[in-house]
Amino acid sequence: MSMHPPIRPEYQLELPPIAELSLATPLPWPTRLWNRAWLRKSVILLVLIALWEGAARWQNNDLLLPGFIQTFTAFAQDMASGELPAKIGMSLGTLVKGYAIGTVLALALSSLAVSTRVGRDILGTLTSMFNPLPAIALLPLSLLWFGLGENSLIFVLVHSVMWPMAVNTYTGFLGVSDTLRMTGRNYGLRGLRYVWHILIPAALPSILSGLKIGWAFAWRTLIAAELVFGASSGKGGLGWYIFQNRNELYTDRVFAGLISVIIIGLLVEGLIFTTLERVTVKRWGMQK
DSSP states (O other): OOSSOOOOOOOOOOOOOGGGSOOOOOOOHHHHHHTOHHHHHHHHHHHHHHHHHHHHHHHTOTTTOOOHHHHHHHHHHHHHHTHHHHHHHHHHHHHHHHHHHHHHHHHHHHHHHHHOHHHHHHHHHHHHHHTTSOGGGGHHHHHHHHOSSHHHHHHHHHHHHHHHHHHHHHHHHHTSOHHHHHHHHHTTOOHHHHIIIIIHHHTHHHHHHHHHHHHHHHHHHHHHHHHHHHHHHSOOSHHHHHHHHHHTTOHHHHHHHHHHHHHHHHHIIIIIIHHHHHHTTTTTTSOO
């Protein structure tokens, strides 16, 4: 009996030309259109608007719940008259000042914490004390210390931005790999140069996350503070616009102010932060 298995003869499989291969059938255009996120979100938004208008018509009480059409009309009128843009500009101007000061202080505190043991103890103690404290709770002290003016609002904005951003930034600094740290030390980087060239680029995803959280806290705090501040001083931004129209029973304009708050939040999130992430951490491969 032979110990060698039989050898099969070689054969060649003739492949059909590429032109004769049946290509995959493309998806129908409704399916391809529905796969786009912007369309699905638009449909959800239209459904919510329809439910709102339907509930308002069923309620049939403009004082309690104005419809979307009535609210949009009030929004367009106040935008055209310049009243709403003036309030928005006033709120955003105050927000930018408090947000910038809070961001700089958070970066400075995080840099001190990652550089020295005393700085780490200071950051841990201060964040444990002040991070759980609502910023709006400091408004009475702020009015007492800084009086009826923009400085009072800036004070509470700095508090709302500083602590969450400091925590996120410091957490990002701790996550920097030892290889990058040693590379910076080998190049002789120390102090602020080490933080600027090594830690901040490596911890950028955490820093951006802290910036977004700080923005959300600051925007909500500003509107809430302006409601109280506006009641005290008779002037203010969007918060005062909402408060004033509520007192005068213009509920459609109250809703117009709330819609303005939502639109600004969506624009900042969708245009500024999304663009910043796309040109930095996503482009550099640090985030999917």
